[in-house]
Amino acid sequence: MASQEILREEPSRGSFVNDPRIRSLFFQTLVVVLLFGSIWWIVQNVIDNLQRLHIASGFGFLKGRAGFDISDTPIAYTSDSTYGRAIVVGLINTIIVAAAGIITATIIGFIIGIGRLSQNWLIQKICTVYVEIFRNIPPLLVIFFWYSGVLAVLPAPRDSYHLPFGSFLNQRGFYFPRPVWGDGSWLILVALVVGIAMSWFVARRARQRQMATGQQFPVFWTSAALIVGLPLLAYVLSGFPLTFDLPKQSTFNLTGGFQVKPEFLSLYLALSCYTAAFIAEIVRAGIRGVSKGQTEAAAALGLRSGSILRLVVVPQAMRIVIPPLTSQYLNLTKNSSLAIAIGYPDLTATAGTVLNQTGQAVEGVLIMMIAYLILSLVTSAVMNVVNSRMALVER
């Protein structure tokens, strides 16, 4: 009887100091107390400091008149616009440069990454040199190199470089013809949309037919014809409404056309070149991560080398590539904040100006943080969708 009672007893832990639950509770309480203590202390200090500096808190300042000019304005903006609008202009500029950079960096990165795995010794070495150079220098330096080293020493507008399609390059940037949409040009856009919709439909039907009968259909050429042909047809039918405003060279400046400023150009080129080196390494790792047996098995099934790459290697490599690729896209977006160093009015630059003018440091930094967090979350959400479509479907 006595032995059973001993068994039923809780095993003795000695002192309650050694109980892991009590310890965990104690430490967490300690952390919470410390945290709230320091937050309370900081908030008190902030309130004191703001009162001393006569700065009102709150987001009311966003409605005030900005009073500063912005060089690149994708939406209507003058110095009479509000602070809020200035920040929105900055946000849109950030999105533009990040999107352009992501597309270009992906293209260059894939080319360089595949080049590093090439059988061709010379190509392989050229790509390795590219990666090793750009991976090991700061992005800010690359931006300065394009800005002060290359674009700033281009000739003056009078001696601009003439490029194909009536575009020009000089120290004030890159000029190219601007399309002018005349009456009836909406038909072209409608035709483009219809073309895209029809090619999507054709691709779906072609896949279904191949699944059912095994017969293939030249989807690529059909869609190319639809997407290019239909707008062209609409262009001709509606009586050539689309004209181009060509940049014209005068004595001191270029007039007309669309101007890409050197600030945007150097930021865009630098971000693309820099991130491409990292994407190249990711692509290389992805392709090398597909085991050689896969290639050999595909070859044994009688697939040609192009089909092996397209149907067997790339889909498997993409599974390895996409997660790190996402973080590179996020890095590029965050690195676009370096724009402030050369005066491209991105989010950090405009919000920084607003912050300096109004003294609303807390709110300004908060807006910046939230905006970048949202951009990051959106990018990773999009990439997660892509990733889940690529992910291994196990039966």
Place this chain on the structure above:
Amino acid sequence: MQEHDMSWVRTEMALAQPAPASVSGPVAWVRRNLIGSVGDTILTILGIVIVAWVLPQVINWAFINAQWTGPDRTVCATVAQGGIQPDGWSGACWAFVNAKFGQFMFGTYPVEERWRPILVAILFVALLVPMLMPRVPRKGLNAILLFLVLPIVSFFLLVGGIFGLPHVETSRWGGLLITLSLSFVGIAVSLPLGTVLALGRRSKMPIVKMLCVIFIEAVRGIPLITVLFFVSVMLPLFLPAGVTFDKYLRALIGVSLFAAAYMAEVVRGGLQAIPKGQYEGADSLGLGYWQKMGLIVLPQALKLVIPGIVNTFIGMFKDTSLVLIISMFDLLGIVKQNFSDANWATAQTAKSGLVFAAFVFWLFCFGMSRYSMYTERRLDTGYKR
């Protein structure tokens, strides 16, 4: 007992013949690696065109046409620009780098006190080199000297104001001195801080875990510039009136916190890769939490993620260049600042200065990445496939 007479069988191996010329030797190498197929040949020609177009220009610019010495801008400007070079000349202006070399290294650190950063650099190298060589004994003592004693000694040497050394404000520091000191302290702070954050993120205490997750994800979601802004603008607001922080210290806090968040994710990867049996084994030996982590888990986890840790170091080293946004002059900042020197302003100045800065950054980052590859091979204990 053998059934057959085997005496006709050869008793020694035949000597290996050299491979036929079609599979070895330079001709075969060229055939295999450069002109294997039509596409390959086209690529090779393309590559040769690229190299033939780029390489002579680079060599011409950096060496043959370059100006190595000179008193001012005239040696690097063409006649039309008011210099001595023929029109159309294009070459590196190393004379500019030469003349500003002291500034690029030390910023505006007083010239007569420059022996102090040089002494710190010598001490640093003297402690770092044995630390990096695996065969040199007494690693523990070496690490203590390098990561605890050296920063304290360097602090008093560089700042001064004690032992009869004149005080030098951090606003007079600059150039490579700032780049290296920021990244060294950043590395020394972010690795332990990141490890603690990673442990916190895997902790069973929900509040600790939540705080660590919030910190890590918030910092990783925003650019370093915003963190630097935050630290340089908000920190003074957070403190009681009258308490001011040195700008250098603020940058140091920003860079360290930023790197710690990234480091935490790297270390977490290592912690997750350690099999559960290791944790359980440590528990069954009766080790406490810190003993378990310090003696069993972390040594294995950190070893696994050395490449990631070094990558973070390299990233941080490159990121120190951003302090120029909050108007501090690291190597890149001071190079950029000198573009506006009227005495040296030519078309080539910016390019030459930036190429020099790029070369210095490249040297450090490339060295770090090569050393990490070497360590990875040395410590490889068979986890990798």
